Amino acid sequence: GAVVSQHPSRVICKSGTSVKIECRSLDFQATTMFWYRQFPKQSLMLMATSNEGSKATYEQGVEKDKFLINHASLTLSTLTVTSAHPEDSSFYICSARDRSVGGLTFSYEQYFGPGTRLTVT
Amino acid sequence: DAKTTQPNSMESNEEEPVHLPCNHSTISGTDYIHWYRQLPSQGPEYVIHGLTSNVNNRMASLAIAEDRKSSTLILHRATLRDAAVYYCILRDIQGAQKLVFGQGTRLTINP
Numbered sequence: 001g002a003v004v005s006q007h008p009s010r011v012i013c014k015s016g017t018s019v020k021i022e023c024r025s026l027d028f029q030a031t032t033m034f035w036y037r038q039f040p041k042q043s044l045m046l047m048a049t050s051n052e053g054s055k056a057t058y059e060q061g062v063e064k065d066k067f068l069i070n071h072a073s074l075t076l077s078t079l080t081v082t083s084a085h086p087e088d089s090s091f092y093i094c095s096a097r098d099r100s101v102g103g104l105t106f107s108y109e110q111y112f113g114p115g116t117r118l119t120v121t
Numbered sequence: 122d123a124k125t126t127q128p129n130s131m132e133s134n135e136e137e138p139v140h141l142p143c144n145h146s147t148i149s150g151t152d153y154i155h156w157y158r159q160l161p162s163q164g165p166e167y168v169i170h171g172l173t174s175n176v177n178n179r180m181a182s183l184a185i186a187e188d189r190k191s192s193t194l195i196l197h198r199a200t201l202r203d204a205a206v207y208y209c210i211l212r213d214i215q216g217a218q219k220l221v222f223g224q225g226t227r228l229t230i231n232p
Contacts, residue, residue: 004164043222112164113164115164
């Protein structure tokens with residue numbers, strides 16, 4: 001259980017075009033999803049927090065008009081990189097938080113997708 | 122967010138135990154200690170988490186200092202598949218509960 005998928009796994013696009021990345025929780029409901037970006041040899045950088053049915057909360061320095069996030073259902077969030085440029089080439093990873101409650105404490109574990117490697121030429 | 126400090130890299134031999142340290146001197150009372158690991162070209166994978174008591178699961182053990190200012194992830198018998206970057210992360214049970222990744226420890230396992 002607790003599987004998060006991303007599609008596509010790899011994408012190559014031309015500079016100036018837009019590309020959409022999907023993140024799905026396959027066997028649980030996720031009220032909250034997170035989007036990260038990772039450059040080679042670096043750690044994950046949180047870009048935004050996506051809540052189902054409401055606007056995403058972006059981290060400081062992340063352009064919300066460039067990285068459009070939609071979380072239309074409890075199992076799907078999308079990240080659209082608009083007018084992509086070569087510097088947007090990166091590994092994009094999403095995670096989803098299980099809304100289930102475990103015992104006396106809230107579990108809220110986060111599960112990560114396999115990542116999407118974006119190359120902008 | 123409270124910060125964690127980990128060694129940049131560690132090396133161990135296959136089938137030997139590995140102790141990965143993490144310092145978090147500014148931890149607050151509502152911070153859980155989480156460990157994730159990331160294999161090359163994959164998303165992070167949950168390893169273990171704890172609050173005050175030591176924790177064990179099928180993957181690893183987590184030893185938490187009494188003052189909670191440090192913790193150690195223990196892999197009891199390392200395999201080549203355990204080679205990864207290990208991240209120690211504090212997550213506040215209140216608020217946004219987002220995971221903020223530091224630089225982590227790159228673990229190399231020698232055959």
